Amino acid sequence: EDKVVQSPLSLVVHEGDTVTLNCSYEVTNFRSLLWYKQEKKAPTFLFMLTSSGIEKKSGRLSSILDKKELFSILNITATQTGDSAVYLCAPWRDSGAGSYQLTFGKGTKLSVIP
Amino acid sequence: SQTIHQWPATLVQPVGSPLSLECTVEGTSNPNLYWYRQAAGRGLQLLFYSVGIGQISSEVPQNLSASRPQDRQFILSSKKLLLSDSGFYLCAWGTGTGGYEQYFGPGTRLTVT
Numbered sequence: 392e393d394k395v396v397q398s399p400l401s402l403v404v405h406e407g408d409t410v411t412l413n414c415s416y417e418v419t420n421f422r423s424l425l426w427y428k429q430e431k432k433a434p435t436f437l438f439m440l441t442s443s444g445i446e447k448k449s450g451r452l453s454s455i456l457d458k459k460e461l462f463s464i465l466n467i468t469a470t471q472t473g474d475s476a477v478y479l480c481a482p483w484r485d486s487g488a489g490s491y492q493l494t495f496g497k498g499t500k501l502s503v504i505p
Numbered sequence: 506s507q508t509i510h511q512w513p514a515t516l517v518q519p520v521g522s523p524l525s526l527e528c529t530v531e532g533t534s535n536p537n538l539y540w541y542r543q544a545a546g547r548g549l550q551l552l553f554y555s556v557g558i559g560q561i562s563s564e565v566p567q568n569l570s571a572s573r574p575q576d577r578q579f580i581l582s583s584k585k586l587l588l589s590d591s592g593f594y595l596c597a598w599g600t601g602t603g604g605y606e607q608y609f610g611p612g613t614r615l616t617v618t
């Protein structure tokens with residue numbers, strides 16, 4: 392059975408801190424992995440990672456994938472209160488016959504204190 | 506640019522009543538469409554997905570059904586709601602041959618009383 396484990400489940404930091412969120416996965420026929428940020432409503436897309444060892448960056452956020460060890464990390468530097476959210480990781484798997492499905496982790500709840 | 510709409514935004518329904526949630530996508534053709542549910546304290550669970558008109562695949566046996574009557578329209582339905590159907594329902598779309606970006610609609614918060 393496919394499995395996605397995110398850690399920590401929750402995290403409280405002060406503004407300006409740097410955080411690392413972890414995602415380990417076991418999915419059949421892995422294709423790529425997505426990271427999302429979910430505030431009060433729908434998840435918003437952050438990154439898609441397909442290749443190992445290639446860091447993707449967007450402002451203070453960056454992410455990298457290790458397909459050999461089956462994990463990904465999301466880093467946030469110089470955190471701000473606006474970074475407070477649940478961060479979700481979701482690997483794609485090829486379930487055959489041209490269909491592809493995301494399996495979501497339960498998320499890491501990040502709270503940034505002023 | 507592509508946009509995805511869902512309505513209603515919130516819904517309170519009694520047990521045993523029917524349900525119809527609608528999702529439409531603009532700015533793209535032949536998208537793959539998905540319905541997810543996020544229950545309190547749980548992760549996003551894929552309910553249905555569709556790769557084309559009239560093509561629906563179900564991930565989890567349940568009280569719900571889905572239909573895709575038009576290319577960019579995806580409907581989630583139930584004939585009789587259960588308390589356990591309460592949750593946050595999200596529609597999403599994506600294109601490509603797999604391992605691609607997927608974008609979510611604003612969601613519908615359903616409370617069954």
